[in-house]
Amino acid sequence: MTRVSMRVDGVTYTDEVEPRTLLVHHLREALGKVGTVVGCDTSNCGACTVHLDGQAVKSCTVLAVQADGAEVTTIEGIAEPGGALHPVQKAFHEMHGLQCGYCTPGMIMASIDLLKENPDPSDAEVREGIEGNLCRCTGYQNIVRAVQQAAGEMKSSSAGTAAPETTGAQA
């Protein structure tokens, strides 16, 4: 067993882990972070995507021991502490970018990372940017719309202008 310490969604955890433990299993089974899910064995589906020191990683390709000392953010840690949703979360809801929701945590975490690299992606750039994440329900079109809508909102709020209320009023 190896001692690992990591900060996950703002809380520091220290645990003894088997060296072979994958980060995703550590998150789910030791820390109870079950918002992050496992969809495949081969790092193809991206359902387990989290941020490791600010970078999107598939947490099934990272050993827990590799995350020793790291800052991990999961889907459970991206909303404001007061509960206000991250713009990408809000946009997935607004644009109907999810159906069963199983791929959604990974899809949202990958999209946040994509927008950090490219704050104003085209349709094709979004599609290429999230091609490491599989969704079986949506056909991706509304995910692409959601990412672009979030991009617009994040740009206008970072520019210091008031973010326009999204059309959620009627919802």
Next chain:
Amino acid sequence: MTLTEDPATTAVEKEVGKARRRKEDARLITGRTTWTDNMVLPGMLHMSVVRSPVAHGKISSIDVSAAKAAPGVVAVFTGRDIADEQGSIPCAWPVTPDMVNPGHPSLAVDEVNHVGEGVAVIIARSRAAAADAIELVDVDYEPLPPVLDMEEAVKADADLCHDHTQSNTSYHFVFDAGEAGTGTDTEQAFADAEVVVSRRFVNQRLIPAFMEPRSVVVQPQGDNYTMWSATQVPHILRVMLASVTGVPEHKLRVIAPDVGGGFGGKLQVNPEEVIALLVARRLGKPVKWTETRSESLMTAHHGRDQIQYVDIASDREGNVKALRVRLLADMGAYLRLITPGVPALGAFMFPAIYKFPAYRFECDGVFTNKVPTDAYRGAGRPEATFAIERIMDELAVELGMDPLELRRKNWIQAQEFPFTTVAGLEYDSGDYETATQQALELIGYDELREEQRRRRESNDPVQLGIGFSTFTEMCGLAPSRVLGSLSFGAGGWEHAAIRMLPTGKVEVVTGSTPHGQGHETAWSQLVADALGVPFEDVEVLHGDTAIATKGLDTYGSRSLVVGGTAVVKAAEKVIAKARKVAAHLLEANEDDLEFADGRFSVRGTPGASLAIQEIALAVFAAHDYPEGIEPSIDADATFDPVNFSFPHGTHICAMEVDTDTGFVKIRKYACVDDVGTIVNPLIVEGQVHGGLAQGIAQALYEEAVYDADGNLTTGTFVDYLVPSAADLPHFDTGNTVHEAPGNPIGAKGVGEAGCIASTPAVVNAALDAVRHLGVSDIRMPLTPERVWRAIHQGGDGGDRAAAGTNAYGGASTESTTGVSTPASSLGGDR
């Protein structure tokens, strides 16, 4: 000055038709989910499954001693250990009286019949300990020849998949319109025909590939058992588990918590569900099993897999005269829940929207040493739609006609509804011409044809093709009497209940269990309109047999059509019960009461009114209510449809084919679907998009490939190509609306439309691009390799590289040493 109120502006806005954002999303976008694998219970044990590495063989010995001694292992059970209590995985659809069902043990006892079949289970204190011990189980197999090719399997001297059966044919199902009295003599029609076109199509094996792997947790409590399962069908599962295991139905509770997609793939009674229940019963401890993705691809049921021999007859003007379909339908090694019924359900859809005078359908269900097939999005109808829409194009080519003109000449006209088809189905409503016109405009048809002409004239290496699919489907499964006439083992009704809470909130209980479709949102919209209560005040409960006590779950585009209607019917009963109480409290005659926007008012007496919430509170207090009735306005309803509903639509694909590389790329995709009344346009659009993705994936990407030994070579997402966002085009979608007359909502169902319609449109488009180069068919999926071979070498592109070869590199574990078959390309021991 008197202010006149305009009733049109004061009326409460209707919920039905609104693009409500989904209630379900809040938990799903924040990770506050209840997937079955999240479940942790005190003392919970973990199960792993030891699976066969051979496709067909006798189990000569199993040694579990090393596994039993491994750290953390609590128990090991082989098929022999549970042989007396495991029963057989049920098959609810004996499509013919003499159908052969070889029986389907949850764990193999004497013989394995497909790679991945369970032979033993390990029960351990952790997931890792259970997985580690798999390698310690030593199983010896005496290999038998695997039966893998359907056309070989039905020959007289074929090797047998099950040696206790006479042949590899499970059943021979026939529908003959002449005999049924719904058409004329098919053989005569072919004998008299001026033009006959015959084709053999391969509708390849697919894997549903829901994103959430299957998972089950069973908790024993005395002689009661609670099962959480990632299932589409908790109600069906409960009944079936009771009949298989002998655990009485009233001692079983099945819960489907958040379920991550199904697409028919979770419409099943899984061997692992049965075993988990038996193990929990034996050990008296909670047990969890969650599959890996490789297990899922290898052992969860597959879909499609038909060889279709299709003949079409017409006169020289293109008036169709007859259709004849013969199918070989791969059952896989066993019959699961509705394995044999899938092609039989499709039988009625081959004539599609065309007015064939004569039709004959024959299907052989064939056993092979592969994982069983069963429902996958569309279940029988995509296969039928593919065959008819492909052969219509082939006939058009033969006649030198425009493919759309040929369709138009033969399809049912708008004024002919309701129309009884040659298959005996009564199509409810629609207008194929209008949907087609809209789709042509949406895709910009004329410009695309012009571009196609230019590319052809200039011999452009990238050719353009346009493909159509003018489809219909039977949805709203299903009228119980019709299911009875097709020998299905259950009905097709759905149940709902409405509970009016004293605080004015409303609980809606539905027997239709969602797994991504948005029932909570759509049902809230229905109830908000029916009862005049706020959308936010409605809570939809589902997926737990102790809460939603009656139901037949979610599949076959049935939820809104059948389950939604049950909700509306229950709401009508609530209003009828409330009316009596309102009349009493308002001291009025029931007949003088009007119910609108959630209030009862007395006609001609302004101001005298009661909201339905006030009545709910009044009957809760029960201080003052009429004599002779119960103090409750709660109600439930069971709705059994009289007919199916028939969504339809026109799908058009424009496809670029690179003749140098064989690479195909969808340039544009447009479709106009008629799914009847649209309750929530956002959800409808989402369902169409998702269906399109899966239908296009069949045409271009997905295929479950087996090698010559029966190993699945597409056993991971590296090899089984579920498309990514980069692999799919933008979809232009539209709707026409012809209400379904068979239900008060007017809905026809939308879950399967995109998946059923799109596949032939895509293949027809690719062929349209290269037909002038002599290509008349390309096998699905249209990989660059196949397309290139079809263009440059002729034929249909042939098998995938891994198919029928020996992809299995050699013995990788002790238990596979010495395993070989006469069909192995390597031969001998490996």
